[in-house]
Amino acid sequence: TIARIIQKAGGDPEKMIIFDSTGSLNRDREDIRADSRYYRKWELCESTNPQKIQTMDEAMKGADVLIALSKSDPDTIKTRWIQSMATRPIVFACANPVPEIYPYRAKEAGAYIVATGRGDFPNQVNNSLGFPGILKGALMARARKISDEMAIVAARSLADFAEKRGIHPDNIIPTMDEAGVFPFEAADVACQAVKEGLAREDISHDEAYARAEKGIKESRELVKLMIDEGFIKTPPQSMLQTAFDWAVKEVR
Structure with a gap:
């Protein structure tokens, strides 16, 4: 949906490289083309990544923007990828409850703007x-x-x-x-x-x-x-702590 909206807003699909859990989307992805359930994804295979770039290391070289909505693991986005991006790159690491890279690490690697899905970090994109x-x-x-x-x-x-x-x-x-x-x-x-x-x-x-x-x-x-008036109660601290402990356990 995000990729489609970016295209409709004027983004050039030929400058977009999209990855799913299997690899990059491109015209060689027969697994997507053969499954009619993924017709939207196949449309992206046809319109983006004409060079058929296969790896994140290659895709990130000179990139202006990285938008990630993948797994909640702060080591998902590698600092070397950000270091290889264009001048003043933008990184949206939107996984919750833990982003794909912590903002401070992305900044240390050279990111100019960093956004996450978290309200306790700057630039919550939610x-x-x-x-x-x-x-x-x-x-x-x-x-x-x-x-x-x-x-x-x-x-x-x-x-x-x-x-x-x-x-x-x-x-x-x-x-x-x-x-x-x-x-x-x-x-x-x-x-x-x-x-x-x-x-x-x-x-x-x-x-x-x-x-x-x-x-x-x-x-x-x-x-x-x-x-x-007390009709909506404040959650007890124990409930908040239990939720926090669960989130940390899931990430680890």
Whole structure:
């Protein structure tokens, strides 16, 4: 999905090299071509990696961006790969609960921007930033479906919000605490649904923004009230410790 969205947003597929657990995607992957369940993956085999590069060592030479969503092991991405990338490379290590490489190691290897799926590291890239705005926008417009273009608009909305309030290498994207981003995202998505003819309700950007802002504010206030009144209990420390111990055990 990520590769397809990048292509639809203007990325050049011939400059993309994608790996699955077996190896690189390319036109020689008969195992993928022969299985109709993987037709989307075969489309990527046909459109990307025309040089049929086989190894990560070779693929990483001169690369600008590495996006990983693989196994939760901090030794998955090798420092030598980052060292061989282009000047000021970007590394997205998105496995949870432990990224494919820790941010400090990626930085030491030369990465300029590092993002992970974790909220306790800088630059959390998580679907929690997408779902609230995308779903709210789709529901307000009563969209028949959520298109790739609606997802792209949501991504650009996040980027625009971050750029307006200021960005730097350790802060490239809004956080979940920046609730102001979600009404903008929802309004942009709703208007994109209208633009594509997918909306059952013709809604303006101003109306969508106002409705989203009001709904989000009321929901947050209700949750806070339920916490303050004791209807939503704080998880006991023992539960948090058990979850943490389990996560560490799974990674090891």
